[in-house]
Amino acid sequence: MLQKVRKAVFPVGGLGTRFLPATKAMPKEMLPVVDKPLIQYAVDEARAAGIEEFIFVTGRGKVTIEDHFDRSFELEKVLEERGKIDALETLAEHLPQTGSVAYIRQHEPLGLGHAVWCAKNYVGDEPFAVILADDLILSEKPCLKQMIDVRDELGGGNILAAMEVPHEHTSRYGIVKPGFDDGKKVEIKDLVEKPDPQNAPSDLAVIGRYILEPTVFGLLENQARGAGNEIQLTDALSSLLNTSPFYGLRFDGTRFDCGDKIGFLQANIAFALQRSDMNREVADFIRKMAADL
């Protein structure tokens, strides 16, 4: 029987240099889109996809993430005394169950591949998901759920979220060399980390959602540093391609790169426009502010 994906790893050990000075003393994963921090969207997405255990790979200055996923008795007491039941309910509904959350410290930000490797003892010998909170996806069905459904349909394998990017942007992503392609699912023949447009095997990029077999840990263990002098997840995945099936899923939804200032602002606007309690006011404001451009 196909082993269920029960665990998700959230690498949150990056420095967030593209978002300085906002990220000097605050993790970028705590930046709010409308009224929820990015990491909360990631955890909610994982829960909606049936994930039961949440593993955060943190770094220096990330304790606010731990506090965010903890109960706050003082705050709860004050809210109770003031009769703020809605706020209390909001706090409760976003909290993962006690005992389902683990934190592991990445001692040095050596790259995404290294961050994932740090979680190996918590993941053990089972398939797992990786979610990068700064890749925020607006979709009807949560992106990770779409990927788990495709894995069920295919009977297993490594599944990566994929999307077409402008040809001139290939050097920002891991790029797929495609095999069989039904327009939605793409067999991945090879992966190239951040290729220049003239060397890119396609315009299909891998973004921050992965379902991986635990064999990846063995490869990450000995993975040399790659692009940017970091231990790249993509490099380890390329080595796995010969022995383990890999598919890309062109997910339904819009992805926002919230590690980038413009992507983050776009996400705030897009998510606010989805909210019935504020969309009219926000749309009117945008029209007014942009009228003279």
Ligand code: UTP
């Ligand atoms: P990024 O490439 O966005 O790097 O990492 P970054 O350091 O967070 O941000 P910039 O580029 O300096 O602005 C992609 C994901 O991998 C995690 C990040 O937290 C982010 O979710 N990561 C990266 C780690 O957990 N550890 C690392 O050593 C590097």
